[in-house]
Amino acid sequence: MDMKRTAVPFIVLLVVTVACCPVASADIAFATPARTFGPGHVSNPADPRFPRVLLHVSLEISDADKARPELRTWSAITPRLCELWYSAICAQFGESDVPHEVVLRVVAGTGGHAEDNVITIGVQDILQNPTDYGAVIHELTHVVQGYRYGWFRNKGIGWLVEGIADYVRFYAYETDPKFGDIRPGKSQYCDGYRTTACFLDYVVRVYDGNFVKKLHRTLREGTMNPDVFDEMLATDTDVPVSRRETRADLFAHFLAEWQNKHGAIAAAMPPN
Numbered sequence: 526m527d528m529k530r531t532a533v534p535f536i537v538l539l540v541v542t543v544a545c546c547p548v549a550s551a552d553i554a555f556a557t558p559a560r561t562f563g564p565g566h567v568s569n570p571a572d573p574r575f576p577r578v579l580l581h582v583s584l585e586i587s588d589a590d591k592a593r594p595e596l597r598t599w600s601a602i603t604p605r606l607c608e609l610w611y612s613a614i615c616a617q618f619g620e621s622d623v624p625h626e627v628v629l630r631v632v633a634g635t636g637g638h639a640e641d642n643v644i645t646i647g648v649q650d651i652l653q654n655p656t657d658y659g660a661v662i663h664e665l666t667h668v669v670q671g672y673r674y675g676w677f678r679n680k681g682i683g684w685l686v687e688g689i690a691d692y693v694r695f696y697a698y699e700t701d702p703k704f705g706d707i708r709p710g711k712s713q714y715c716d717g718y719r720t721t722a723c724f725l726d727y728v729v730r731v732y733d734g735n736f737v738k739k740l741h742r743t744l745r746e747g748t749m750n751p752d753v754f755d756e757m758l759a760t761d762t763d764v765p766v767s768r769r770e771t772r773a774d775l776f777a778h779f780l781a782e783w784q785n786k787h788g789a790i791a792a793a794m795p796p797n
């Protein structure tokens with residue numbers, strides 16, 4: 526066989542492939558490092574145990590922002606990272622009724638939010654922390670949650686919606702779960718975000734492995750009220766009656782465990 530004649534199309538194919546795929550697999554690996562700890566952590570988002578849920582992410586970014594060299598890596602990695610992690614996030618809830626097209630919109634200013642299948646991220650946040658892919662995982666989790674936008678805020682359960690999104694971010698995706706923002710003596714279970722996420726991790730590990738899935742199902746069905754967390758604990762048929770705890774007792778036990786593990790870190794934290 527003439528090696529020269531076969532090598533030419535191979536080289537052409539290689540060049541075309543590289544030109545069409547600006548995200549090198551090493552970059553994705555950097556944004557998705559291997560995890561080796563904790564039962565909730567996802568060490569491989571492409572694990573075949575997660576039912577495959579297809580996603581296509583369209584990035585919307587202004588020409589001016591697109592031209593910024595600081596945004597080049599973020600813009601190349603983030604859409605593919607979302608697509609890679611979508612199945613794993615859906616699996617956290619046992620959810621398959623989700624959008625398969627998501628718009629990732631970069632806008633002026635700061636802050637991020639998700640509404641239906643549109644994720645909006647402020648460009649200043651990206652410029653300030655260009656490797657904070659966890660913030661996007663949080664917003665992508667809101668897409669999977671799929672709760673009616675604005676409805677939950679009126680029901681007094683916004684803390685829980687945000688806590689669940691941060692639970693997926695910090696306990697499935699991030700590599701450093703101690704990042705939870707706990708202030709013993711000050712933190713409440715309903716503080717939302719990292720504090721609630723940290724408490725949910727405890728409930729899932731120690732009390733009921735399906736608790737977040739159950740919360741999600743209840744939120745999806747729109748039957749939630751501010752007391753539902755307590756009601757679910759009190760009637761949790763997956764936990765023997767003799768082992769059932771109130772939310773206050775669970776939170777106290779959670780804080781005791783957390784202080785045991787992270788007391789030195791907490792002592793070093795500045796007060797709120």
Ligand SMILES: [Zn+2]
Nearest residue numbers: 663667687690
């Ligand atoms: Zn959020």
